[in-house]
Amino acid sequence: MKQLSQTVEFDAALLNQYNLPLPRYTSYPPATELSPDFDPHFFDRAIDLGNHKKTPLSLYCHIPFCETPCYFCGCNTIITQRREVAEPYLGYLARQIRQVAQSVSSDRQVHQLHWGGGTPNYLDLQQVEFLWNRFHRYFRFDATAELSIEINPRYVDRHYIHSLRQLGFNRISFGIQDFNPEVQVAINRVQPEAMLFDVMDWIREAGFESVNVDLIYGLPFQTSATFQQTVEKTLALNPDRIAVFNFAYIPWLKPVQKRMPESALPSTVEKFKILQNTIAQLTQSNYVFIGMDHFAKPNDELAIAQQAGQLHRNFQGYTTKPESDLLGFGITSISMLQDVYIQNHKRLRDFYTAIDASELPIEKGVLLSQDDLIRRTVIMELMCQFQLSAADLEAKYHLGFDQDFNDYFADELSRLDALEADGLLKRWSDGIEITPVGRLLIRNIAAVFDTYLGDRKAQTFSKSI
Known part of the structure; x- marks a missing residue:
C-alpha cells in the first residue's frame, strides 16, 4: 500500500452537499x-x-x-x-x-x-x-x-x-x-x-x-x-x-x-x-x-x-x-464471525429464557454471501486505510479469472466519477485513494459499494456529518 499523508481537510460546501443519513459501517452488511x-x-x-x-x-x-x-x-x-x-x-x-x-x-x-x-x-x-x-x-x-x-x-x-x-x-x-x-x-x-x-x-x-x-x-x-x-x-x-x-x-x-x-x-x-x-x-x-x-x-x-x-x-x-x-456476551451484544453475524436478545426475560433452555440467546442474525465478503473488504479497507488495492482484492477473492476488479464493480466505479470530480477521491489503475477532503465523507464513499442501502429507510441512520 502507498504511504498516505495522515491529514484531513475541511470543506463546508462539500460537507453540506453530502450530509446524508448513512450507516456507520462498523460492519458490512450493517x-x-x-x-x-x-x-x-x-x-x-x-x-x-x-x-x-x-x-x-x-x-x-x-x-x-x-x-x-x-x-x-x-x-x-x-x-x-x-x-x-x-x-x-x-x-x-x-x-x-x-x-x-x-x-x-x-x-x-x-x-x-x-x-x-x-x-x-x-x-x-x-x-x-x-x-x-x-x-x-x-x-x-x-x-x-x-x-x-x-x-x-x-x-x-x-x-x-x-x-x-x-x-x-x-x-x-x-x-x-x-x-x-x-x-x-x-x-x-x-x-x-x-x-x-x-x-x-x-x-x-x-x-x-x-x-x-x-x-x-x-x-x-x-x-x-x-x-x-x-x-x-x-x-x-x-x-x-x-x-x-x-x-x-x-x-x-x-x-x-x-x-x-x-x-x-x-x-x-x-x-x-x-x-x-x-x-x-x-x-x-x-x-x-x-x-x-x-x-x-x-x-x-x-x-x-x-x-x-x-x-x-x-x-x-x-x-x-x-x-x-x-463473540458478544449479554443482551443486545453482536457476534461477528467470518461469514455470520448474530445479535443476542434485547429483553432480559428473553435472554434468561433462552439460557435456561440451554439455547444460544440469539434474536436475529445474517449469513453473508461471497459478494457480501468482497464488499465488506472493500468498505473496511476504505474506512481504515483510506485506500484500496484492486490487486490485493483480486488475489484475496480469486477475482480475475472471469472478471477483474473493474469488471466486478463497473457500476460502482461509474458512480464514483461524481465523487472524484468533487475531489473526494482519486482513481488509479490499481485502486482507489481517499483525498484529505474526502476523509470526513468516508461513509458516503463506502456507501457506493453497499448493495443494501436502497432497501433501508434513511431515518434509521444518523447523518454522515
Missing part, C-alpha cells in the same frame, strides 16, 4: 440486515470454521444498566437504581460464557476484551472480579491482549480505578461529551470539571496503557466558542485517543432524546463550525485523524497501524488486532 429468520446452526458452523483456522478471538461484554438516563444516548440501556438487578444478570452472563466457550477450541487465543454498556462500573468491584474470572476461566488470553472497559466518571473513586488496573484491565475509556455546565444539565449528565481531572489523574496514577475520551458535538446550547473551550480542557487532560461524535437526534428511535430542548440544538452551520474548529485544534495539537470520529496521538498504535496499512474495524470500532472472530 446490523440493520440481521433477521429473526436466521438459523442458529450457521453460528455453530462458523465457530467450527474458526476452530479449524485457529482464528483469534475478540470478546465483547454488555453491561446494560445505568442509574439515570443520559438524554443524548443511543445505546441499549436499562435505567434502574435497583442495584440488585445486576446479580441475576451476572449469573446468566456466566452461563452464556460457559455455553459459548464449550464450542470454542481451547487453543484459540483472545486478543481483545471490551466491556461496554450501559455502565460497566454499575457493577461493584466484587461483581467485576467475578465476571473477569469467568472470562479467564473459559478462554485463553494472549499475553499482549487489549483488555478495556468503559466507565462513567460519576460513579468511580480512586480505589475503584486502581482495582480495575490491578485486576488486569490495561485500557479505559470515559465520556466527557462537553465541559459546559449548561450543556451538561440539558443532557442530564452533570460532571464537574474537577471530577473529570481527578478521574484522569487516578487513571494515569494506576498505570493504564491507553486512555480514550469521548466528546459529542451537536448537543443543546453548544456553540463553536463554547465547544472550543471543551476541546482545550480535553487537551489539558492529555488522553491518548479522542473520539468526537456527531450527535444523532433520532427521537423517533430514542424517545429519551425528547427530554432535551430541541430548539437549543445548534444549526447545521454552527455544527460545521464546531467540527472545523475541533479538527484544527486537535491536529494542531499533534493528534492524527484516524477516521470517522477518531483522533489519536502519532505514537499511538492506531496511527502507526493505519500508516502501515494494518488497521482493522469491527463492532467495537477501530483496532490494531488481526482479523478476529468477535
Whole structure:
C-alpha cells in the first residue's frame, strides 16, 4: 500500500452537499440486515470454521444498566437504581460464557476484551472480579491482549480505578461529551470539571496503557466558542485517543432524546463550525485523524497501524488486532464471525429464557454471501486505510479469472466519477485513494459499494456529518 499523508481537510460546501443519513459501517452488511429468520446452526458452523483456522478471538461484554438516563444516548440501556438487578444478570452472563466457550477450541487465543454498556462500573468491584474470572476461566488470553472497559466518571473513586488496573484491565475509556455546565444539565449528565481531572489523574496514577475520551458535538446550547473551550480542557487532560461524535437526534428511535430542548440544538452551520474548529485544534495539537470520529496521538498504535496499512474495524470500532472472530456476551451484544453475524436478545426475560433452555440467546442474525465478503473488504479497507488495492482484492477473492476488479464493480466505479470530480477521491489503475477532503465523507464513499442501502429507510441512520 502507498504511504498516505495522515491529514484531513475541511470543506463546508462539500460537507453540506453530502450530509446524508448513512450507516456507520462498523460492519458490512450493517446490523440493520440481521433477521429473526436466521438459523442458529450457521453460528455453530462458523465457530467450527474458526476452530479449524485457529482464528483469534475478540470478546465483547454488555453491561446494560445505568442509574439515570443520559438524554443524548443511543445505546441499549436499562435505567434502574435497583442495584440488585445486576446479580441475576451476572449469573446468566456466566452461563452464556460457559455455553459459548464449550464450542470454542481451547487453543484459540483472545486478543481483545471490551466491556461496554450501559455502565460497566454499575457493577461493584466484587461483581467485576467475578465476571473477569469467568472470562479467564473459559478462554485463553494472549499475553499482549487489549483488555478495556468503559466507565462513567460519576460513579468511580480512586480505589475503584486502581482495582480495575490491578485486576488486569490495561485500557479505559470515559465520556466527557462537553465541559459546559449548561450543556451538561440539558443532557442530564452533570460532571464537574474537577471530577473529570481527578478521574484522569487516578487513571494515569494506576498505570493504564491507553486512555480514550469521548466528546459529542451537536448537543443543546453548544456553540463553536463554547465547544472550543471543551476541546482545550480535553487537551489539558492529555488522553491518548479522542473520539468526537456527531450527535444523532433520532427521537423517533430514542424517545429519551425528547427530554432535551430541541430548539437549543445548534444549526447545521454552527455544527460545521464546531467540527472545523475541533479538527484544527486537535491536529494542531499533534493528534492524527484516524477516521470517522477518531483522533489519536502519532505514537499511538492506531496511527502507526493505519500508516502501515494494518488497521482493522469491527463492532467495537477501530483496532490494531488481526482479523478476529468477535463473540458478544449479554443482551443486545453482536457476534461477528467470518461469514455470520448474530445479535443476542434485547429483553432480559428473553435472554434468561433462552439460557435456561440451554439455547444460544440469539434474536436475529445474517449469513453473508461471497459478494457480501468482497464488499465488506472493500468498505473496511476504505474506512481504515483510506485506500484500496484492486490487486490485493483480486488475489484475496480469486477475482480475475472471469472478471477483474473493474469488471466486478463497473457500476460502482461509474458512480464514483461524481465523487472524484468533487475531489473526494482519486482513481488509479490499481485502486482507489481517499483525498484529505474526502476523509470526513468516508461513509458516503463506502456507501457506493453497499448493495443494501436502497432497501433501508434513511431515518434509521444518523447523518454522515
